[in-house]
Amino acid sequence: MAKVKTQKLKKFRTIEKAPAYEGYVPGHRTCQGCGPALCYRLIAKAAGPETIFVGPTGCMYVANTSYTCGPFAVPWTHAQITNGGAIGSGIEAAYQVLIRKGKYDGPLPNVIVMAGDGGTVDIGLQAMSAMMYRDHDALFVCYDNESYANTGIQTSPTTPYGANTTFTPPGKMVPEGKKLYPKDACQLVIGGHPAVKYVATASIAYPVDLMNKVIKALNYKGPTFLNIHSPCPKGWKFDADKLVQVGKMAIETGMWSLYEWEHGEFTYQREPEEILGVNEYMKLQGRFSHLTQEHIANQQAFVDAKLKAPGIAVELPTASSEPEM
């Protein structure tokens, strides 16, 4: 019986020292300035060649593999949008037994599920949770572009309050467009999965931080989870070249926070000295252009509550909960 060897990837401090490896190569049908594509490239870079990706249906499947090709220099398999976590689990289980039986003589490959927000907390929630529960030595990544983008921008459970999507259009009866407040993917994982070793948020705006978190997650033996803010120029309606600026402003305003959770403790990264009002972020994006002062105040209240401390139940602003009669 052969022992399962694991990889030990090295962290680094500057872009200069980032791994040169490109596991996600040029040549894919993603939009100009695509946040999730950048996310993929950075993760593939950090993970290295001993990696197997699982790609549930979504932008990062359809756009990347149109047509009968793909930019993945490492092994990659499609998954249904429903079962990224399950297929990833199956790959990890297979390698455990194949290595043990001496049929594969490399280290345990990095098994990384790259799911969109829908494939993580909506239709893919069950499979994600089960992978976290079953102690698989694998990483589940949510590239969060806050919508079902591939099907033409529909709302998902991580779409922010007040966002205009084709399923939450603003109108007379529903002026804010989207009334529901988003799920918090990391809190879902942290809350009740005892086997999980490490949960973190990241953003494509801070690539060194992102890559080091990938490395940290992969170095842990056991299930790990990353939720990575991946702005979408097409869906959020901003000029492509502003990709990183939008990502940074999310953090400046508290609409996204960078943190890690391990050994039961939270640590924060890139905490702004002063948190700007949410409208500094929302005004950069066409998807919020219909909001009134009242809606902006609701958004502010929600973010203020969320920033108090993670893991504490958020009280939703009362103003939006009464329907217009």
Next chain:
Amino acid sequence: MSFIVPEERKVAQGVVIPSPVGENTDMITSNWRSQRPYMKDLDKCDMCRNCYIFCPDGCWTVDEENEVVIWNAKYCKGCLVCVTECTEKALDVADELDFDDGVVRLEKSF
């Protein structure tokens, strides 16, 4: 029973294809751009590597020895994130058709 499948329609068994090496030549995206980034002032470039790290398409590579960044004309979509993120404003934007090797974009859907 025998069948004749035209070459351009053939697919590998189970739709399992080899991974690309270095670049995915089946999706060349140069003709997406109407503008391109270019190194306007090399003296300003401090090799911060923002262009290299922020390109979703990996179109900037770093030549460590010569201390320059190299642009990939074949795949650049002209999103211009690199120009916006260039810390010293060494990169700038130009119209694609200003260049001899400028690529014309056809209005042709997939």
Next chain:
Amino acid sequence: MAKEFTYSGCAASAQACAMAKVEVICSYPIRPYTAIMMELVKMIHNGELDAEFVHGEGEHAQFSVVIGASASGARALTGTSGVGMTYAMEVLSPIAGGRYPLQAAVADRALDPPGDFGSEHTDVMTARDQGWIIGWAETPQEVFDNHLINYRVGEDENVMLPQFVCQDGYFVSHIPGKVSVPEQSQVDEFLPPYKPHNPLNPKAPYIHAPQIKPNQGPVIDLQRAQAHLNTPKVIRQAVGEYNQIMGREYSPFLEEYRCEDAEMVIFIMGGHARTCRFAVDALRQKGVKIGMVKIRFVRPWPTDEVAECLSKFKAVGVVETSTSYGGAMKGGNLLHEVRASLYDLPVRPLTTSFMAGLGGEVVSLQGFNYVAETLTKAIAANKVNKYVQWIGFEPDWHEFVEAGG
């Protein structure tokens, strides 16, 4: 030297898969197949089988976990019953189209509504269009043998298709029967290790299932159809070798029981064939020229074999333990495939479908006697009364029973 054990169908499944050295198993509980998984995990935890036992979060997940495993090069097994099958249905085509030769052990069960634990073939029959190899066993012995034969066939490089190895819930899965279990060396001789096709392996990277060009869709479908055209030959070869190594006498697709001078036959599948044999024997004693034809694989459907076999008889009673509401001939679904197979014959037997055993009901000797009487009347009149008869509910049935049938 083979050893004889008394196994339920579930235990036989577990024993066969353990001897096939399955490497990744994904479980989820649902009656009545659960015991297969219970037996396998006991073997693993006692150190008798080296495999990963993954607790799936549902049947859809089960079938998904084994995709990842099979794609990575591990011999994979899952299983289910009833609505678990229909819940998993999304991934059936990706598995078959991806050409992953994993196996699903099914102890069948009637579909909801409402909750009914009884046996019915409808659950897996519903999946006939998805591209899997599908077949039923009559006894725990046949269950055991089918698992090994199916891995061998499915993993053949000209096939590379997943397999449903089915058994009637409770009638086969839970009622024990004698099973002759071969030596491990005999199994190893018959079943070579799984050779995956371009697996997910960092040493030789491949992309599995990219988005395709629209004009390639038909090509993939054609390839899948071609795989099914390649399968019957492999089934014949595998069954022949299995018979030789293990000392069995299986016919690959159709078993003919007492058909030599039969005027009519009962066409049947799965566990109720057992009762049918007794019925045929009893009817023969009374001078009725009746036989039984039992089908072992519904996918690939053995069209030529069915046509050639049934052409010899004047009437065929197709006993159906599955439903296909609103279907052609207003009957079950075996009838459709039987009639389609017979269409080009210059002289066709009369055919009638008999809905029996639905919801887990026992198909009694009386039921088979009714079939025989109905077929006898049909031969005399040279036409069938009805294309489909529901045993237990037809006016003719009630008459038959009252008359002491």
